[in-house]
Amino acid sequence: DADVTQTPRNRITKTGKRIMLECSQTKGHDRMYWYRQDPGLGLRLIYYSFDVKDINKGEISDGYSVSRQAQAKFSLSLESAIPNQTALYFCATSDLRLTSGSNEQFFGPGTRLTVL
Amino acid sequence: DAKTTQPPSMDCAEGRAANLPCNHSTISGNEYVYWYRQIHSQGPQYIIHGLKNNETNEMASLIITEDRKSSTLILPHATLRDTAVYYCIVRPGMDSSYKLIFGSGTRLLVRP
Numbered sequence: 001d002a003d004v005t006q007t008p009r010n011r012i013t014k015t016g017k018r019i020m021l022e023c024s025q026t027k028g029h030d031r032m033y034w035y036r037q038d039p040g041l042g043l044r045l046i047y048y049s050f051d052v053k054d055i056n057k058g059e060i061s062d063g064y065s066v067s068r069q070a071q072a073k074f075s076l077s078l079e080s081a082i083p084n085q086t087a088l089y090f091c092a093t094s095d096l097r098l099t100s101g102s103n104e105q106f107f108g109p110g111t112r113l114t115v116l
Numbered sequence: 117d118a119k120t121t122q123p124p125s126m127d128c129a130e131g132r133a134a135n136l137p138c139n140h141s142t143i144s145g146n147e148y149v150y151w152y153r154q155i156h157s158q159g160p161q162y163i164i165h166g167l168k169n170n171e172t173n174e175m176a177s178l179i180i181t182e183d184r185k186s187s188t189l190i191l192p193h194a195t196l197r198d199t200a201v202y203y204c205i206v207r208p209g210m211d212s213s214y215k216l217i218f219g220s221g222t223r224l225l226v227r228p
Contacts, residue, residue, distance in 0.1 A: 004159075035218075042203060042218030043160065058215070090159050105152075105216060107159025 003027045004108035006091050012114045019078040021111050023091030032074040033092040033105065034058075034066060036085075043090060049074055081115040088112050120204045120219055127225040134191040136222050138204030141185045146208050149180060150216070151189045153200040160203065160218075163189065194226045 004025045013019055023032065030051050035043040035058075045058030047066040055066060063085060067075045078085055089112075092105040121139040128134040140149065151163040164171055164178045166187070171178045177190040191198055203221040 033215075040220075042220050043216075044218070045215055048215065088157060092159070104162040104165075105160075107161070110157065110159055112157075 004091060004093055004106055006089075006108040006111050008111060009109065010112045012116065013081055014116050015080075015082055017081050017115075019081050019113065021076045021089055021091075021113070023074045023076070023108055025072050025091075025093045025106075025108075027093055027095070027106060028071075029093035029095045029106070030071065031094045032068065033094070034064075034074065034076045035090045035092065036060065036087040037090065037110075038087050046076065046089075078113075078115075081113075083115045086113060086115045120206055122202075122204050122219065122222045124220065125223040125225070127227055128194050129227050130196055131193055134194040134198065134224060134226070136189040136191075136202050136204075136224065137186065138189070139186045140204070140206045143184050143206050144208070147206050148208075149178065149184075149187050150205040150207065151176070151178065152203045152205065152216075152218075153198075154203070154221070155197075155200040163202075194224075196226050196228065198224065199226045200224060 007022045033048040034046040037043045044060050046060055046064050047058055049055050049068045052068050065077045088110050090110050091108040094105045148165050148167050150165040152160040154160045164173055164176050166178045166180055180187045201221040201223050203218050205216050
């Protein structure tokens with residue numbers, strides 16, 4: 001099931017380089033999210049977007065920026081990568097269903113980023 | 117957001133029920149209990165959610181205590197493929213921010 005895709009899947013880069021991680025979805029969802037996961041820890045929210053004109057910071061947005069180019073696309077950028085940004089990055093999408101309170105988030109396969 | 121407490125690890129035998137507990141003693145009246153799991157380095161997968169009634173779907177059952185301060189996720193017949201980290205998350209159902217706050221979860225090992 002490739003409803004949420006992420007590119008690249010793996011990336012090794014050097015300190016100071018600019019990196020962009022891309023996320024695309026075919027689920028037709030309005031809401032998109034970027035998380036990072038460090039070894040042995042749960043996911044932490046970096047940025048989220050409720051629609052193309054709405055961008056919000058999450059818990060750990062410093063050092064990151066995002067762009068919501070279209071409903072289906074949400075990119076995460078590291079303007080100047082540093083080694084402590086080495087992590088697994090996940091994109092997710094969700095749809096709003098107020099009546100049920102449901103907020104199932106559908107996650108992509110992840111991008112493993114290593115900053116040397 | 118209400119915080120949750122889960123044991124760091126558990127194990128069970130294949131074919132047996134796996135019962136994963138979660139404490140959420142500060143849960144508010146409008147907050148739902150969600151369960152996700154993450155199979156080794158894959159993206160997390162939604163399992164089930166509930167407000168106050170017990171819930172069941174094709175993957176699992178969710179039992180929420182009457183005072184809503186704790187819940188149990190039940191995998192009725194665990195298989196080796198259920199080995200994963202299970203996250204219990206509490207969040208407002210009508211919260212417009214719709215964020216999920218992941219803790220450290222419970223690492224479930226299903227033994228052959």
